[in-house]
Amino acid sequence: MPSSTSSSNPEARRPIYGKTLLAIILGMSAALGLVKAFAYINDASSETILGRVLEAKAALPQIVKEPQELAMVFGSSMVRAGFSPREFDQHLNDQGIQNIKSFNFGFGGLNPFFQDFLARRIKEAFVENDRRLKLAVIEFNPFQTTITRHQGALPIEDSFITMLGTEKEFRKILMDDPTRGVRLYNIKYLRDSISAEMVTSYFAQSFQEPRNRTELQRNEEMDKKRNELGELLNAAFDKEYPNYVNSQWSYEWQGGGTIAAERSPETLAIFEDYYATDLDPAKLDDDRLNRIHTADILEMNFSDELLEAFIRIVNEFKTFSDHVEVVLLPRNTDWIIYPESGKKRLQSAISRIETATNIKIKDHQNLPMMKPHMFNDTTHLNRYQGATTYTQYLAQQYHHFLIDE
Amino acid sequence: MLFNTPIFFIFLIVFLLFYGFVFLRHKPKIYFILVSSLVFYGTWNYRFIPLLVGSAVIDYFLAQAIYNSGQQRKKLLLTLSVVMNLGILALFKYADFVIQSVADFLNILGYQADLGSLSWVLPVGISFYTFQSLSYTIDVYRGDMKPRKGLAEFTTALAFFPQLVAGPILRAKHILPQFHKLPVPTWDMVCNGFLLVTIGLFKKTIADLLAGPAAMAFDGGAVSVLETWTGVLAFAGQIYGDFSGYSDMAIGIAMLIGFKIPLNFRLPYFALSPVQFWQRWHISLSTWLRDYLYISMGGKHNRIRNVMITMLLGGLWHGAAWTFVVWGLFHGLIIIATHQLGNSSVFAGFAHSQRFFNKLSKWIITFYLVLIGWVLFRANGMDSAWQIISQMHTFSGNLPDAGSKALLVFSLTVAALFFMHIMDYFVLNKTPQLMAKWWLFWPLLIIIQAICLLIGEPTNAFIYFQF
Structure with a gap:
């Protein structure tokens, strides 16, 4: 191993610093290479983590160039499951409103802090192209806005920011807080948006104490039947959609899913049976306990920061939308029963949003036409019963905003 | 700017580029280190840069004056240096603690006292650089060293x-x-x-992982004796990994530039007595307290008093809270007890025994x-x-209450604690052998770096920055 020694000639001193720099850069590059290899092996990438969001974001330039008037339902996974844009358009068409194209912008795993970034991207796309939304329906999801949910998302915060933010936003962060700015650039460009915190939180799950589990006995017969029906439905899908190109946010389907009109009566019959297997009380109770644990869905201790983020979202949409509606989506009233304390907090949060946005929130939690059997768990509507019914309701409620004046 | 952040990585690369290739002469190099150090410091709070530079300048000139003065004036100038350094420390670090303690005392006496608070931000590293600066004037006063010529060199050394x-x-x-000399590294x-x-x-990465179980015990989340022990052990690992990890990085970064900084930890949790623990834990502080406080007070001549005062102030150095005071006093007590037992006829044999089981017993007692x-x-x-000590x-008999994962977390905590010491043992004793095998050395470093890049906690500031 060569050894540099002290020298009175400054020129002779340079090699050691050159070697040191080279060792730092090569060593760090190799270590980052290993990190990338680890992410690759574990299939961790921005596409696998936020694929649906990124596909929807990428579709924005195409959306704003649509010749029709545009409508958008924006929210959480409850919107993703509960709104069927093509059926919505069809209902409007049936009512003589033919010039509307609606999109489902519902995404799981995004609390309002992250949704705010996406809302800014949507606004940019519309403003740059001088387009407006004819109707924006924004879901206020109380379960995504709790302190519990917020804290659970902290380890992934920087990763998601790098996936949803823009260069301009990164530069601003860099100017305000260089340490954080450099960190974000590092995560985005050297780590493919996979931060160390995200990796740690993923693996740390194995060391956490298990949450409360249901004491009800799982119906094994039902589970077995469900698996069998699932296989039949997969086969039916392959048969009925032979040319389907796999995507998490399908432009062709306007961000929604399949619709009943495209399915055979046999397939729909299988779905009826399949949905019945969702109603195993043990499965639903366990789902409820999980959501209490991860999102505090009954007590709803709200995060100030997330409420403020939600208010920003609504105000952003107002700048490029002709009409903005804020709604609470239907609730599975058999399983999600708020205590008085939860109800009070929810009411207080609603009042705060209404005051800050000047928009009256429409509470669709207890719509009489929405029944507990229309849910495939404690929060999400199923497609051919729940989403279909709710989409029809939305079309009836809001069609007057979409009539050409 | 923490050592374990990407911005420091960029800072270091830029620093090495300029230090090695642009500034080639002594004076520019000194000024460059000084400016870089102030930039580094300024990323926390640039408003405290004048405080750092100011105390360096004053101590530099006070040391010159001490050297050139007669005995009477010397003492006065040293007192001035001590008052200035400790005064700064007292003002920023302890003023609120004193105000609050006085208010509490008055309340106990029945007076409703609300004395308010200064609520000043504590300048990062103030406890370190004031002690460092103070050691210079004391050394010059004692005649242990002559004052150095070169204000820039002195300020740079303090702000390094x-x-x-x-x-x-x-x-x-x-x-x-x-x-x-500005040595060039080999x-x-x-x-x-x-x-x-x-x-x-x-x-540091391991320390961050241990922060979770530690917080669980100390913030009231532990439900069983096992979880409490896990939390306490985890904190022992966290503070060791955090602080010794930072010290290792500091020593290592200095080495990349050519400077040698003495060791700060030497396997402290393998100590066989409380005295040995303090010879191995935060060595630069414990030797500072020994040389400038304990010995100044007379050392062994009034051991009990001197040890207690030294450890009390050592505890207080760590933070302005009664828990730190009690921690210092506790260590003072166990150090005195060690000395007393070592000198007693009954325990002297045990204290000096080299037999395995005796050493094991001493280790268990010390670690406990x-x-x-x-x-x-x-x-x-x-x-x-x-409450935690009682718990x-x-x-x-509520072990099962802790849940199925508690035993796993306990085992991993113990393993992490042990592993950090094993790693340190190899660094202390096997570094030349490891470096000779370059085919093992570099891949090992890269793999460890990669593991560190894969593990992260959102709140990962170094604990010792608050002192």
Whole structure:
């Protein structure tokens, strides 16, 4: 191993610093290479983590160039499951409103802090192209806005920011807080948006104490039947959609899913049976306990920061939308029963949003036409019963905003 | 700007580029280190730069004056230096503590006292650089060293970025000659530096992982004796990994530039007595307290008093809270007890025995006492400390309450604690052999770096920055 020694000639001193720099850069590059290899092996990438969001974001330039008037339902996974844009358009068409194209912008795993970034991207796309939304329906999801949910998302915060933010936003962060700015650039460009915190939180799950589990006995017969029906439905899908190109946010389907009109009566019959297997009380109770644990869905201790983020979202949409509606989506009233304390907090949060946005929130939690059997768990509507019914309701409620004046 | 952040990585690369290739002469290099160090410091709070530079300038001139003065004036000038350094420390760090303690005392006496608070932000690293600066004037006063010529060199040494915010606390007579010479590192030194930076980073990473179980016990989440012990052990690992990891990185970064900074930790949890623990834990502080406080008060001549005062002030150095005071006093007590027992005819044999089981017993007792100390150190108050200590010793048979994962977390905590020491043992004893095998050395470093890049906690500031 060569050894540099002290020298009175400054020129002779340079090699050691050159070697040191080279060792730092090569060593760090190799270590980052290993990190990338680890992410690759574990299939961790921005596409696998936020694929649906990124596909929807990428579709924005195409959306704003649509010749029709545009409508958008924006929210959480409850919107993703509960709104069927093509059926919505069809209902409007049936009512003589033919010039509307609606999109489902519902995404799981995004609390309002992250949704705010996406809302800014949507606004940019519309403003740059001088387009407006004819109707924006924004879901206020109380379960995504709790302190519990917020804290659970902290380890992934920087990763998601790098996936949803823009260069301009990164530069601003860099100017305000260089340490954080450099960190974000590092995560985005050297780590493919996979931060160390995200990796740690993923693996740390194995060391956490298990949450409360249901004491009800799982119906094994039902589970077995469900698996069998699932296989039949997969086969039916392959048969009925032979040319389907796999995507998490399908432009062709306007961000929604399949619709009943495209399915055979046999397939729909299988779905009826399949949905019945969702109603195993043990499965639903366990789902409820999980959501209490991860999102505090009954007590709803709200995060100030997330409420403020939600208010920003609504105000952003107002700048490029002709009409903005804020709604609470239907609730599975058999399983999600708020205590008085939860109800009070929810009411207080609603009042705060209404005051800050000047928009009256429409509470669709207890719509009489929405029944507990229309849910495939404690929060999400199923497609051919729940989403279909709710989409029809939305079309009836809001069609007057979409009539050409 | 923490050592384990990407921005420091960029800072270091830019620093090395300019230091190695642009500034080639002595004076520009000194000024460049000074400016870089102030930039490094300024990323925390640039408003405290004048305080750092100001105390360096004053101590520089006070040391010159002390050297050139007669005995009477010398004493006065030293007093001035001590008052200035400790005064700054007292004002920023202890003023609110004193105000609050007085108010509490008055309340106990029945007076409703609300004396308010200053609520000043504590300048990062103030406890380290004031002690460092003070050691210079004391050394000159004692005649242990002559004052150095060169204000820039002195200020640069005090502000030297690798050790500025969390030590080790350098001695003027050790570091100033290096700034005068500006040594060029050898390749072996650079490799050693890389090893220390990597090991330090790894220990910091482990410390961050241990923060979770530690917080669980200290913030009231532990439900069983097992979880409480896990939390206390985890904190022992967290504070060791955090602080010794930072020290390793500081020493390693200094080595990359050519500077030698003395060791700050030497396997402290393998100590066989409380006295030995303090010879191995935060060595730069414990030797500072020994040389400038304990010995100044007379050392062994009034051991009990001197040890207690030294440890009390050592505890208070760590923070302005009664828990730190009690922690210091606790360590003072166990150090005195060790001395007393070692000198007694009954225990002397045991104390000096080299037999395996005796050594094992001494290790268990020492480690247990250190853990009790950490409870006092970390707890959110004396009530909380007492509750945790009680919980550690309340065998209510509720092990199953802890849940199925508790035993796994306990085992991993113990393993992490042990692993950090094993790693340090190899660094202390096997570094030359490891460096000779380059085909093992470099891949090992890269793999460890990669592991560190894969593990992260959102709140990962170094604990010792608050002191």
